[in-house]
Amino acid sequence: MYAQMIKSEATQDDPEKLAAFQARIDAGEKIEPKDWMPEGYRKTLIRQIGQHAHSEIVGQLPEGNWITRAPTLERKAILLAKVQDEAGHGLYLYCAAETLGVSRDEITEMLLDGRMKYSSIFNYPTLNWADIGAVGWLVDGAAIMNQVPLQRTSFGPYSRAMIRICKEESFHQRQGYDAIRKMAEGTPEQKKMAQDALNRLWYPSLMMFGPSDKDSVHSAQSMKWKIKMNTNDELRQKFVDQTVPQAEYLGLTVPDENLKWNEERGHYDYTDPDWSEFFDVIQGNGPCNVDRLADRNKAWDDGAWVRDGLLAHAKKKAARQHAAE
Amino acid sequence: MKNEWPLWEIFIRGQHGMSHRHVGSLHAPDAEMAIKNARDVYTRRNEGVSIWVVEANHISASSPSDKGPLYEPSESKVYRHPTFFDIPEEVGAM
Ligand SMILES: [Fe+2]
Ligand SMILES: [Fe+2]
Numbered sequence: 128m129y130a131q132m133i134k135s136e137a138t139q140d141d142p143e144k145l146a147a148f149q150a151r152i153d154a155g156e157k158i159e160p161k162d163w164m165p166e167g168y169r170k171t172l173i174r175q176i177g178q179h180a181h182s183e184i185v186g187q188l189p190e191g192n193w194i195t196r197a198p199t200l201e202r203k204a205i206l207l208a209k210v211q212d213e214a215g216h217g218l219y220l221y222c223a224a225e226t227l228g229v230s231r232d233e234i235t236e237m238l239l240d241g242r243m244k245y246s247s248i249f250n251y252p253t254l255n256w257a258d259i260g261a262v263g264w265l266v267d268g269a270a271i272m273n274q275v276p277l278q279r280t281s282f283g284p285y286s287r288a289m290i291r292i293c294k295e296e297s298f299h300q301r302q303g304y305d306a307i308r309k310m311a312e313g314t315p316e317q318k319k320m321a322q323d324a325l326n327r328l329w330y331p332s333l334m335m336f337g338p339s340d341k342d343s344v345h346s347a348q349s350m351k352w353k354i355k356m357n358t359n360d361e362l363r364q365k366f367v368d369q370t371v372p373q374a375e376y377l378g379l380t381v382p383d384e385n386l387k388w389n390e391e392r393g394h395y396d397y398t399d400p401d402w403s404e405f406f407d408v409i410q411g412n413g414p415c416n417v418d419r420l421a422d423r424n425k426a427w428d429d430g431a432w433v434r435d436g437l438l439a440h441a442k443k444k445a446a447r448q449h450a451a452e
Numbered sequence: 453m454k455n456e457w458p459l460w461e462i463f464i465r466g467q468h469g470m471s472h473r474h475v476g477s478l479h480a481p482d483a484e485m486a487i488k489n490a491r492d493v494y495t496r497r498n499e500g501v502s503i504w505v506v507e508a509n510h511i512s513a514s515s516p517s518d519k520g521p522l523y524e525p526s527e528s529k530v531y532r533h534p535t536f537f538d539i540p541e542e543v544g545a546m
Contacts, residue, residue: 162516208496215493222477225459231479232456287476295497434481435455441482 129182129246129270131337132409133175133355135348136167152353157283160226168352173227173234174243175354176285180220181238181245185419187213189253190262198256205302206259212295219291223284239424247405250413251331257310257317261324263303265332265370271296272366273336276356285354304373311377318378325374326382330400334408336363339399367397459508460486462493464500472504480505 158164187210197203237243248266278289310321337359349355374381389396457479463472475494480486486505530536539546
């Protein structure tokens, strides 16, 4: 998902405190920043919320790529609003992570030097306008699948951030579907572009949910702590079941020969993505990994004088005020 | 940490007549910028008619471990609730 392969940290805490903590979670209570929590819970959450925040921020890049080239002024305004929302999502989540004792600069630097990851999906390029439609439809669609259950996560600030985010996501998915529908219903050439976007983005979207459950060894503890609410395969299946009819409505073909409705299971059977590609992208070898990190680093470095200047100005102003009083 | 902008807690009055409510936090160099940023981060969809910002380190909070001593005394004073008293039906609404 936006947070993939988060390894639960081992916990070496007083068993009595641990049991009381688990009982609070089992009872559906929210854990707040000042409450006692196991070190492993705190560390795992910093990693998970941080990766989620980084994904929101880096996720602006593939879409920002098309703001100046949107086909109409209206589409441009919509895309701008959507990308601005993603910046907001990043900020809500960074603040949630900071309540766990990591500073904004620390967590930013961990992204910039590669110690922390962001979702694999944003290492794929957006080659043309059809991709922007497909990203809203599929990528935000997949994100929603994961974020909706996370509204019930045990950590209060994370849950509240998710509630805000979910309120805004439906606009994202709908504007994407609307944009790709325009193309699917357009000229044969436009329809071809829409199909091509689906072909390229289908499997990377399935990868967003993380490795298959049988290879996903770190889930159990996170699920017990209610910081992971569903298994990867559960959510992936849900996404496939929801998306296939949407593609059919557009007259587009999901690029999977084995895709078919399984009456018995009440779900679509589908082909898993190529996991070796997924691990390769996570390792830094996707088509855009280098560009994305370079862009984030450049933005951080180029913005340094603004951050420093505004802070210096604020300090000076405060000192002057102090002197006048 | 060296040169980080301070953290501000953001409170928004959603509608006229309502109290300001805590909605989240953000970093800003000063109060003026905090209000501007809060406008962009927390009121993109008409969520507010007024914004308060407070620097986070100026907020004092009760400690979670004081929960018992702080709130227990009110639990035993059931007579503070109107439902504690039976009023005869004949008396009418009260
Ligand atoms: Fe988002
Ligand atoms: Fe989104």
